[in-house]
Amino acid sequence: MDRNDLLPIGELARRTGLAVSAIRFYEDKGLIQAFRTMGNQRRFLRSDIRRLSFILIAQKLGLGLAEIESELSKLPQGRTPTLADWQKISRSMRKAIDAKIALLSLTRRKLDECIGCGCLSLERCRLYNRDDRAGTGGTGPRFVLD
Amino acid sequence: MDRNDLLPIGELARRTGLAVSAIRFYEDKGLIQAFRTMGNQRRFLRSDIRRLSFILIAQKLGLGLAEIESELSKLPQGRTPTLADWQKISRSMRKAIDAKIALLSLTRRKLDECIGCGCLSLERCRLYNRDDRAGTGGTGPRFVLD
DNA sequence: GTGCAACCTCAAGTTAAGTTGAGATCAAGC
DNA sequence: GCTTGATCTCAACTTAACTTGAGGTTGCAC
Numbered sequence: 438m439d440r441n442d443l444l445p446i447g448e449l450a451r452r453t454g455l456a457v458s459a460i461r462f463y464e465d466k467g468l469i470q471a472f473r474t475m476g477n478q479r480r481f482l483r484s485d486i487r488r489l490s491f492i493l494i495a496q497k498l499g500l501g502l503a504e505i506e507s508e509l510s511k512l513p514q515g516r517t518p519t520l521a522d523w524q525k526i527s528r529s530m531r532k533a534i535d536a537k538i539a540l541l542s543l544t545r546r547k548l549d550e551c552i553g554c555g556c557l558s559l560e561r562c563r564l565y566n567r568d569d570r571a572g573t574g575g576t577g578p579r580f581v582l583d
Numbered sequence: 584m585d586r587n588d589l590l591p592i593g594e595l596a597r598r599t600g601l602a603v604s605a606i607r608f609y610e611d612k613g614l615i616q617a618f619r620t621m622g623n624q625r626r627f628l629r630s631d632i633r634r635l636s637f638i639l640i641a642q643k644l645g646l647g648l649a650e651i652e653s654e655l656s657k658l659p660q661g662r663t664p665t666l667a668d669w670q671k672i673s674r675s676m677r678k679a680i681d682a683k684i685a686l687l688s689l690t691r692r693k694l695d696e697c698i699g700c701g702c703l704s705l706e707r708c709r710l711y712n713r714d715d716r717a718g719t720g721g722t723g724p725r726f727v728l729d
Numbered sequence: 730g731t732g733c734a735a736c737c738t739c740a741a742g743t744t745a746a747g748t749t750g751a752g753a754t755c756a757a758g759c
Numbered sequence: 760g761c762t763t764g765a766t767c768t769c770a771a772c773t774t775a776a777c778t779t780g781a782g783g784t785t786g787c788a789c
Contacts, residue, residue, distance in 0.1 A: 445735075445736080446735090446736075447734095447735060447736080456777080456778075457735090457736085458777070458778055458779080459776085459777065459778085461737095461738095462776075462777060462778090466776095474785085474786090475785095476736085476737090476784075476785045476786070477736085477737060477738095477784080477785085478735085478736055478737070478784095478785070478786085479736085479737090494690065494694075496776095497690070498687075498690075499645075501775075501776090502775075502776070503775095527694055530694060531691060531694055531695070534687055534690060534691045534694070535691070537687055538684055538687050538688065538691070541644075541680055541683055541684050541687070542684065544640070544643070544644070544680060545677060545680045545681070545684070548640075548673055548676060548677055548680070549677070591765075591766080592765090592766075593764095593765060593766080602747080602748075603765095603766085604747070604748055604749080605746085605747065605748085607767095607768095608746075608747060608748090612746095620755085620756095621755095622754075622755050622756075622766085622767090623754080623755085623766085623767065623768095624754095624755070624756085624765085624766055624767070625766080625767090642746095647745075647746090648745075648746070649745095
């Protein structure tokens with residue numbers, strides 16, 4: 438169970454739910470690396486399942502592949518990541534989630550105010566009113582969520 | 584202040600923070616409608632500011648333009664939406680936000696468990712373990728967030 | 730030692746959400 | 760009436776994140 442632990446791309450695809458083409462695409466983008474057999478076929482480490490899982494989760498959080506790559510670059514080169522390695526990244530992810538939840542809560546709160554005051558249709562909400570009244574200065578609805 | 588209330592596209596762009604090209608694009612997609620002057624220029628209703636604001640907010644919540652259009656199609660045809668019209672849509676948005684927050688909270692909880700147990704790097708987490716152990720059946724990390 | 734599924738590369742296509750550019754027209758102040 | 764900034768249409772380009780297809784190779788099971 439030494440080289441036995443190296444996974445061909447199809448197996449990795451099956452384990453992660455990703456398409457084979459997507460994994461090759463990620464390799465191309467530098468998000469993951471593969472060994473090659475003598476016959477030029479890719480072979481992955483077991484720990485790459487986690488790497489790909491991380492990519493999937495991070496994507497759900499709205500990160501682009503470039504940002505994800507920069508997160509992953511914090512993992513050690515050459516060796517299989519340790520518990521501590523992953524924990525560090527997990528914690529930084531948790532912060533991202535916290536921020537996202539906070540932003541959504543804010544949006545929800547503002548939306549509630551809007552429902553209450555009718556701003557989406559009338560002229561008195563403090564969120565929409567400013568710009569709609571004056572039409573000058575460039576302060577607009579685009580700032581509602583800022 | 585009758586026809587006076589019709590806004591040219593540049594004005595609408597300034598009020599919403601959107602690019603003129605984006606507004607034309609939305610019109611093309613049927614998200615918004617415009618009157619035309621004798622000279623073929625677009626003229627918008629004041630209430631379209633709100634319509635576009637809604638689009639911006641909904642996009643931040645992760646909805647695609649197609650979904651947004653289906654939400655907007657609940658608004659009345661032909662007349663300026665009333666308070667009640669917008670309230671109905673706002674409430675449905677609130678539900679979307681609630682759901683999104685719930686999903687993120689779940690993700691956060693699972694991530695916390697992972698940090699605690701080390702699953703991202705070891706073999707004992709209940710989230711990642713199953714598939715990694717057997718490698719059969721197709722249950723994989725892709726289900727972590729389901 | 731052969732057959733066939735799984736793998737390879739490289740180029741081109743796809744979808745979403747717009748932007749950019751060319752060439753022409755409109756509207757409003759002087 | 761002329762100039763100038765805003766607008767018009769239509770086609771092509773952009774970026775992200777992949778997928779699809781063509782044409783060829785590998786590797787393992789029998």
